[in-house]
Amino acid sequence: MKIVRIAAAGAAVALALTACSSGDDGGSSGSDGTAEAADITLWLAGADTPDELRDYLKTTFEEENPGSTLTIEEQDWNDLVTKLTTALPDENNTPDVVEIGNTQSPTFTTIGAFRDLTPLYDELGGDDLLPSFVEVGQADGKNYALPYYFGSRYMFYRPDVWSAAGVEKPTTLAEFGDAVTALNNGTQSGFAIGGQDWRNGISWVFANGGELATEDGGEWTSTLSDPNTITGLEQWQAVYEGASNVPATERDVAYWDFLNDGTDGAAPAAATIMAPGWARWSIGDLTTNDDGEEVRDGMADTSKFGIFALPGTDGGLAPVFAGGSNIAISAKSQHPELSENLLRIIFSEEYQTMLGENGLGPANAQYVDSLGDDEFATTMIETAAASKLTPAAPGWAAVEAAFVYEELFQAIAEGGDVTALAAEYDERITPMLNGS
Amino acid sequence: MPSTEAPTAPPAAPPARPTPRRRRRGPGAAPYVLIVPALAVLLAGLGYPLFWQAVTSLQEFGLAQQFGQPPTFVGLDNYARIFSDERLWAVVVRSILFCLVNAFATVGIGVLLALLMKAVHPAIRIVLQIGLLLAWAMPMVAAVTVWKWLFDWRTGVINWVLVQMGFDRYEGHTWLAQPLSFFFVATVIIVWMSVPFVALSVYAALTQVSDEVLEAARIDGAGPTRIFWHITLPLVRPVLSIVLLLQIIWDLRVFAQIRLLQDAGAPVSETNLLGNFIFELGIGRQDFAGAAAVSIFVLALTVLISWPYVRNLLKEDA
Numbered sequence: 001m002k003i004v005r006i007a008a009a010g011a012a013v014a015l016a017l018t019a020c021s022s023g024d025d026g027g028s029s030g031s032d033g034t035a036e037a038a039d040i041t042l043w044l045a046g047a048d049t050p051d052e053l054r055d056y057l058k059t060t061f062e063e064e065n066p067g068s069t070l071t072i073e074e075q076d077w078n079d080l081v082t083k084l085t086t087a088l089p090d091e092n093n094t095p096d097v098v099e100i101g102n103t104q105s106p107t108f109t110t111i112g113a114f115r116d117l118t119p120l121y122d123e124l125g126g127d128d129l130l131p132s133f134v135e136v137g138q139a140d141g142k143n144y145a146l147p148y149y150f151g152s153r154y155m156f157y158r159p160d161v162w163s164a165a166g167v168e169k170p171t172t173l174a175e176f177g178d179a180v181t182a183l184n185n186g187t188q189s190g191f192a193i194g195g196q197d198w199r200n201g202i203s204w205v206f207a208n209g210g211e212l213a214t215e216d217g218g219e220w221t222s223t224l225s226d227p228n229t230i231t232g233l234e235q236w237q238a239v240y241e242g243a244s245n246v247p248a249t250e251r252d253v254a255y256w257d258f259l260n261d262g263t264d265g266a267a268p269a270a271a272t273i274m275a276p277g278w279a280r281w282s283i284g285d286l287t288t289n290d291d292g293e294e295v296r297d298g299m300a301d302t303s304k305f306g307i308f309a310l311p312g313t314d315g316g317l318a319p320v321f322a323g324g325s326n327i328a329i330s331a332k333s334q335h336p337e338l339s340e341n342l343l344r345i346i347f348s349e350e351y352q353t354m355l356g357e358n359g360l361g362p363a364n365a366q367y368v369d370s371l372g373d374d375e376f377a378t379t380m381i382e383t384a385a386a387s388k389l390t391p392a393a394p395g396w397a398a399v400e401a402a403f404v405y406e407e408l409f410q411a412i413a414e415g416g417d418v419t420a421l422a423a424e425y426d427e428r429i430t431p432m433l434n435g436s
Numbered sequence: 437m438p439s440t441e442a443p444t445a446p447p448a449a450p451p452a453r454p455t456p457r458r459r460r461r462g463p464g465a466a467p468y469v470l471i472v473p474a475l476a477v478l479l480a481g482l483g484y485p486l487f488w489q490a491v492t493s494l495q496e497f498g499l500a501q502q503f504g505q506p507p508t509f510v511g512l513d514n515y516a517r518i519f520s521d522e523r524l525w526a527v528v529v530r531s532i533l534f535c536l537v538n539a540f541a542t543v544g545i546g547v548l549l550a551l552l553m554k555a556v557h558p559a560i561r562i563v564l565q566i567g568l569l570l571a572w573a574m575p576m577v578a579a580v581t582v583w584k585w586l587f588d589w590r591t592g593v594i595n596w597v598l599v600q601m602g603f604d605r606y607e608g609h610t611w612l613a614q615p616l617s618f619f620f621v622a623t624v625i626i627v628w629m630s631v632p633f634v635a636l637s638v639y640a641a642l643t644q645v646s647d648e649v650l651e652a653a654r655i656d657g658a659g660p661t662r663i664f665w666h667i668t669l670p671l672v673r674p675v676l677s678i679v680l681l682l683q684i685i686w687d688l689r690v691f692a693q694i695r696l697l698q699d700a701g702a703p704v705s706e707t708n709l710l711g712n713f714i715f716e717l718g719i720g721r722q723d724f725a726g727a728a729a730v731s732i733f734v735l736a737l738t739v740l741i742s743w744p745y746v747r748n749l750l751k752e753d754a
Contacts, residue, residue: 082719089503107722111503196701247589247610250701269590401720403704410703432721435498 038068040096040338043084045325046077048149049099050358053351060345068338081107081397088113091332096339098328103390105137105145105326107397114144115329115336117343121146124347125364130384133363136392137326148346150324150361152384153200156259156283156299157272159306161188165271173207173313177235181242183271192258192270193240195248195413196406199321200274203310204239205232206388207318213391213433220393220433224408224422233418240413243272248413251406256282259305260296274310276323277380278359307375309383322387324361393433404429486735493728502724514729523705524713524730528737531688531710534619535741538690539683542627543676546634551664553639565636572632580696583625587611588700612702619707625693630686634679641675642668674749681745688738691715710734 042057054072061070073095075083081104087093088108100108108114117124121143130147137145162169165183170176183190193200202212210229213222223229246253256279258270273279283305284297299305310318327346329339345351352362356370361384371377390396399405408425412418493514495507518524549568553561571579586593589610598606612618645668653663669676691711698704698712708716710730718727 085499085502085719085722107499111500113503194701245608247608247613247701249610249613249703250589253701395721398721402716403698407703407705 038065038335038338039071040068040333040335040342041071041073042342043073043075043095043098045075045080045099045101047074048325048360053354053358056351056354057342057345060351061342064345065338065341070342077101080104081401084108084113088330088332091334094330094332096330096333096335097342098330099148099325100145100328102133102136102147102322102324102326103392103400104397105328106139106392106394108328109137109139109144110394113331115331115333115339117143117146117329120340120343124343125366128365129363130361130365132322132387132389133324133326136389137328138392145326145328146343146347147363148325148327149355149363150322150384150387151276151278152322152361152380152387153274153276153320154307154309154379154383155272155274156256156279156305156307158259158268158270158304159302160304161268161271169308170311171315172311173204173235173318176311177239177242180239180272184243184245186245187269188267189245189258189270189272190243191239191272191274192246192253192255193244193274194246194250194253195240195410196251196403197253198251198405198409201236201240201409202232202390203274203318203320204236205229206320207310207312208232208235211391213393213429215391215393220391220395220430222426222429222433224426224429225419230418230422233412233422236409237412237415237418241415248410254282255279259283261285274320277376280307280376307379309379309386312386317382317386319386319388320383322384322389391433393435395433395435398435399429399432402432404432489728489731492725493732495725497725497728499722502722507725510725514725515733518726518729518733527708527710527713530708532737532741534623534690534709535684535687538623538626538630538687539680541623542630542683542687543634543680545627546631546679547638547676549631549635550638550642553635554642568632568635571628572636574629576629576692577696579629580625580693583621583628584697584700587621610701612697612700615703615706618697618702622690622694622697625697626687626690629693630683634683637675637679638672641672645671677745677748681742681749684745685738685742688734688741 044054058070058072062068080100084098084100087095088098121129124146130150133147133150134143137143137147162179162183167179167182170179180190205212205228208228208231210226210232211223212229213220215221224233240248255270255273255275259268259273260283261268281298282296284299285301285304286294287297287300289295299307310320312318327343329336329343333339347364349367352364352367353370355362356367356372359371359376361380362368362370368381371380404425408421411421492507494509494511495501496510496513497507501507549564553564556564585591587595589595589608592611594611595606595609598609611621649667649671650663653667658666689711690709694707694709694712695715698707714727714730714734717723717730
């Protein structure tokens with residue numbers, strides 16, 4: 001019995017110790033093949049890149065670089081920064097080429113985690129590459145991360161619901177707010193948006209000429225208290241309160257479900273939503289695909305499903321937050337030449353065209369035509385051209401990781417005083433932006 | 437040494453000797469040899485990370501250091517910075533409260549279930565045990581996902597049932613929006629996950645309580661309540677204290693359940709517990725030094741909270 005007790009006490013101590021060490025061991029680096037001298041690894045984020053494109057990259061790379069192989073590993077978007085933080089500094093485990101969210105790029109470009117791609121810049125497309133993405137991948141005037149693909153977000157709506165209520169398609173941002181507020185009947189949201197959903201909400205800030213943060217001589221300052229930003233936030237607050245029945249704590253909701261008819265033909269939960277372009281494939285009437293699975297028909301019935309770009313304050317288009325990602329080579333890569341060869345394939349006309357054909361906005365403006373010329377493609381190109389990115393500050397990833405904007409937008413959605421909140425959050429965010 | 441036998445039969449002593457001598461010498465060496473592998477694993481598995489943690493907490497260590505810049509020694513600066521942050525203390529108070537409520541609720545419900553298992557027909561007991569084992573075996577992420585669906589504001593079963601029962605205000609109710617109801621949901625999930633361990637351990641202990649003692653108590657006129665408080669409980673107390681200690685340690689380091697629930701939409705900074713706070717600091721903001729300092733603090737806190745129990749356990753041996 002004595003030994004059992006001592007063992008139990010020992011186990012308790014061991015557990016107490018693990019309680020401590022469990023804090024920072026998140027995300028051990030994925031083991032990849034380091035054995036072959038000429039095997040390089042590409043990390044793709046999420047399932048955004050279709051299998052067809054992955055196969056193309058592999059076979060083309062292996063054809064053009066005889067004896068070499070390409071391993072593609074898919075990383076989850078949520079763990080990407082964590083995994084890069086642990087894997088990139090380790091030359092034995094680092095992936096050679098990595099895809100990274102555009103707004104996450106500054107975290108790594110500013111500390112020398114990526115290889116300088118400036119010598120390749122012109123060869124890979126130069127000034128034809130999407131400027132806002134190129135800019136976010138720069139540090140000290142050098143190119144460390146280049147655009148991989150862009151997405152954009154626009155409004156999906158139910159023309160049948162809108163016309164039944166006698167509401168016209170808006171031409172200005174103010175008209176949009178009035179229209180969706182009029183459409184809200186308490187159970188059916190005029191415009192379904194969660195309170196914490198700042199990635200959609202900041203469109204109102206951008207549209208009013210506001211900025212989230214500005215840089216002066218390397219010092220970043222959060223500018224929520226800028227009068228234009230405040231106007232935008234207040235406008236968004238009015239739209240949320242008037243048009244949305246989604247709780248203030250919600251974010252990244254599967255809004256597309258709100259637009260589809262309910263069970264047994266019940267009315268949809270929302271008349272309008274805002275979503276990235278690919279949401280199209282989750283919207284529409286139910287149909288059966290070739291494999292016999294029940295799927296949405298991709299908005300085939302244009303009398304029921306339509307899209308439009310969020311209008312700006314005085315007509316034109318509102319600058320929305322652009323989705324998409326950048327691509328970079330690890331500074332610790334053992335095979336930089338092979339990695340550069342892979343980039344040459346990615347920025348080739350064939351691959352850029354394939355991106356477009358799969359609905360991903362090609363990085364090179366010359367091949368944007370490949371997206372097609374239907375309503376979806378033209379709206380995507382238009383909104384992307386007018387889109388904006390979050391501040392390219394070194395600490396931006398930290399602001400996102402701490403859910404600061406989620407909290408700010410929730411507080412605004414709950415009816416908080418925007419001016420006071422803006423001042424409070426400026427004070428919190430400015431030191432974070434500068435990485436302290 | 438068995439000196440009592442010596443005067444009666446001195447010549448017969450030699451054949452009897454080896455046995456006592458082996459008994460005495462055995463405990464001398466064997467346990468130490470046997471404990472070496474366990475110690476080695478502890479040192480390698482926990483010692484090194486702990487050492488790294490302690491060293492890092494005394495350095496300036498951020499993303500730049502992770503990418504090769506030499507870290508600078510800053511003494512206790514990280515601790516000073518962390519301890520002067522009022523958010524830490526809010527998280528500490530929240531975590532301790534949450535931990536105690538969960539640990540005691542888990543043990544309480546576990547004991548009740550164990551008593552139930554003792555009382556019911558064996559067939560029903562098997563069903564209960566299988567049910568408990570299934571809950572225990574459920575992968576955590578899958579379980580939390582299902583609970584998230586149950587409590588969903590729009591399509592969740594819980595809201596639907598409450599509305600059907602006539603509580604109309606639960607139509608579209610968001611359980612995770614307020615910190616208090618967020619922690620209610622988290623408590624339900626965590627208690628649900630940990631009760632099986634407690635229930636089965638305590639049930640095993642209950643089967644060791646001899647029927648003679650219980651019968652004697654009954655003959656002396658003790659009712660069920662008295663038997664429980666004065667006979668059963670003292671007899672299973674060692675098991676109960678170990679189980680409670682483990683629950684306290686586990687519930688203090690709860691992380692993933694809270695994180696997964698926060699992903700479903702919640703006021704994040706008001707619902708962070710210590711584990712989430714460390715994760716946000718270290719992984720989210722790449723402030724590895726600050727996160728290490730908080731981790732060391734959590735270690736001290738865990739030792740402090742569990743020390744009375746460990747001391748009691750050791751004292752019972754003396």
